[in-house]
Amino acid sequence: MAERFRQRAISASPGIAVGPAYLAAQPTAEFAAGQQATSGHEVLAGAVQTAIGELQRLAEGADPESHDIIDFQIEVLRDPTIAATTTARVKAGENVVFAWVGTLDGYITELEGADEEQMRARAVDIQDIKNRVLGALTGKPIKDFPAGSVFVGSDMEPSRFLAHDWSAGGGIVLHKGSAVGHVALLARSRSVPMVVGAGDFTVAEGAPITVEGDAGMVFLPTGNTVMRMVPRPAARRHDHTEPSDNGMLNTADGKPVLLSVNLNDPSEVDAVSIRAIAGVGLMRTEFAISSIADAANEEKQLSIYRRVLEWADGKSVAIRMLDVGGDKPLSGLEDVHAELRGIRLLLERPEIARVQARALLRAAVFGKLAVLLPMVTFPGEVEAMRRLFQEEAAQLDRRGLPYCMPPIGMMVEVPAAAVMLDTFATADFFSFGTNDLAQYLAASTRRAVTADSRKTSPAVLRILANAARLASTKPMSICGDMAGDPQYLSALLAAGIRHFSMAPARLPTIRSALIGLNADGTTAAGE
Numbered sequence: 414m415a416e417r418f419r420q421r422a423i424s425a426s427p428g429i430a431v432g433p434a435y436l437a438a439q440p441t442a443e444f445a446a447g448q449q450a451t452s453g454h455e456v457l458a459g460a461v462q463t464a465i466g467e468l469q470r471l472a473e474g475a476d477p478e479s480h481d482i483i484d485f486q487i488e489v490l491r492d493p494t495i496a497a498t499t500t501a502r503v504k505a506g507e508n509v510v511f512a513w514v515g516t517l518d519g520y521i522t523e524l525e526g527a528d529e530e531q532m533r534a535r536a537v538d539i540q541d542i543k544n545r546v547l548g549a550l551t552g553k554p555i556k557d558f559p560a561g562s563v564f565v566g567s568d569m570e571p572s573r574f575l576a577h578d579w580s581a582g583g584g585i586v587l588h589k590g591s592a593v594g595h596v597a598l599l600a601r602s603r604s605v606p607m608v609v610g611a612g613d614f615t616v617a618e619g620a621p622i623t624v625e626g627d628a629g630m631v632f633l634p635t636g637n638t639v640m641r642m643v644p645r646p647a648a649r650r651h652d653h654t655e656p657s658d659n660g661m662l663n664t665a666d667g668k669p670v671l672l673s674v675n676l677n678d679p680s681e682v683d684a685v686s687i688r689a690i691a692g693v694g695l696m697r698t699e700f701a702i703s704s705i706a707d708a709a710n711e712e713k714q715l716s717i718y719r720r721v722l723e724w725a726d727g728k729s730v731a732i733r734m735l736d737v738g739g740d741k742p743l744s745g746l747e748d749v750h751a752e753l754r755g756i757r758l759l760l761e762r763p764e765i766a767r768v769q770a771r772a773l774l775r776a777a778v779f780g781k782l783a784v785l786l787p788m789v790t791f792p793g794e795v796e797a798m799r800r801l802f803q804e805e806a807a808q809l810d811r812r813g814l815p816y817c818m819p820p821i822g823m824m825v826e827v828p829a830a831a832v833m834l835d836t837f838a839t840a841d842f843f844s845f846g847t848n849d850l851a852q853y854l855a856a857s858t859r860r861a862v863t864a865d866s867r868k869t870s871p872a873v874l875r876i877l878a879n880a881a882r883l884a885s886t887k888p889m890s891i892c893g894d895m896a897g898d899p900q901y902l903s904a905l906l907a908a909g910i911r912h913f914s915m916a917p918a919r920l921p922t923i924r925s926a927l928i929g930l931n932a933d934g935t936t937a938a939g940e
């Protein structure tokens with residue numbers, strides 16, 4: 414093998430990847446344009462035109478009855494009063510996508526309340542065009558890179574990660590990036606080797622490159638040897654050794670402990686054996702719902718949540734409402750990002766929360782759903798969101814759609830909430846988010862706090878132990894990265910945590926680390 418040049422980096426996701434380098438200098442222009450596109454009137458007009466085109470193609474060769482329905486739908490899409498109502502809503506300050514949804518929802522409600530059966534039947538046709546236009550809005554192309562290659566760039570967008578096919582292997586090397594950033598979370602959950610903070614280096618496009626995720630190392634060729642590409646199995650699913658204990662373990666002194674998984678995208682369920690886990694402790698929704706058009710699309714969200722709930726087969730699935738703002742952008746919402754994040758953004762923009770609440774209420778019929786609220790700081794925020802769920806449930810009732818009211822719990826990831834946890838009577842359960850807790854406790858950023866994790870973790874563990882006492886008898890779990898790190902297991906057990914939710918790839922490590930530990934975190938005699 415030719416001589417290789419070694420570049421130090423920071424480990425972000427374990428495993429070894431070998432493949433040709435794909436050089437992504439910057440997020441591509443077309444990607445950036447696509448991200449901003451959904452905020453404009455022109456884009457909505459374009460999506461309406463796309464929908465009309467699709468309907469016209471559908472009409473070709475359709476039977477006369479279908480033709481009539483399609484003609485009616487096209488007529489509605491061209492109706493100037495619909496355009497005028499949408500424009501008026503935008504002028505009143507609504508985002509154009511939600512203005513579109515609000516206008517059509519108003520029309521749908523009117524039709525659903527009509528006396529004549531024929532009119533009521535039209536509601537579903539309007540629902541259909543509403544979603545068709547939303548579908549056209551989300552159809553932004555993301556420039557993909559060749560399967561099996563190693564992505565080399567300054568940073569990477571979560572949607573680009575999600576759009577890529579990782580089944581042929583490959584990895585990620587970021588010149589900057591963060592080990593607790595969102596792409597790193599995704600990489601760990603999909604077992605994609607990744608390093609960050611690799612600094613500046615040059616490598617030729619297509620040159621063979623090796624990423625050592627555990628060691629935080631990149632190997633670059635100095636000669637021109639072509640290294641063999643090692644395809645990684647599509648999913649690290651070790652069926653032959655996969656435990657079937659439903660993630661229900663015991664400490665050495667016989668106390669039950671639950672192991673669940675964190676998911677970032679519904680497709681991740683394909684790589685997880687349901688018999689090896691107690692449930693889903695955290696499903697982040699901000700990656701699967703990555704644009705304002707997705708946020709407005711109740712049906713799309715319903716299908717995402719339903720897929721995970723049905724897969725879970727009656728086990729608990731905690732789906733977290735959109736945690737956007739701050740370092741998690743949602744394209745089309747740039748105006749409020751800087752100021753607000755998580756539940757505060759949802760309450761400031763209730764039109765987003767209402768769509769998600771309806772989709773969650775409807776999805777709850779298909780499994781054991783629990784709703785998790787992000788970045789909660791004050792008890793009133795939980796109360797306000799619960800009221801919103803009740804209002805949307807009443808709305809679904811009026812429309813005759815089946816739903817279930819799920820338990821509503823909160824992330825404990827803001828220090829102000831953690832120290833006052835006994836005042837959160839309205840939350841049904843708690844889930845500790847140590848990633849943000851560490852960041853905000855240390856007045857740091859997610860990137861910087863990783864470098865200092867050894868220094869900040871005693872403070873995080875102390876606040877967590879105190880909060881766990883304040884939680885009293887309420888169900889609590891941990892879903893931050895600390896849950897999947899064996900060095901903290903004893904301290905977390907000692908703090909009273911009995912339910913750990915982590916990236917699927919971390920499960921085997923935590924399973925083995927549990928062996929020989931008592932429920933108070935001490936090592937059992939004889940171990």
Ligand code: PEP
Nearest residue numbers: 826846847848849892893
């Ligand atoms: C956390 O903050 O620990 C957490 C689980 O939420 P996220 O990483 O999505 O911010």
Ligand code: MG
Nearest residue numbers: 826846848849
């Ligand atoms: Mg968080």
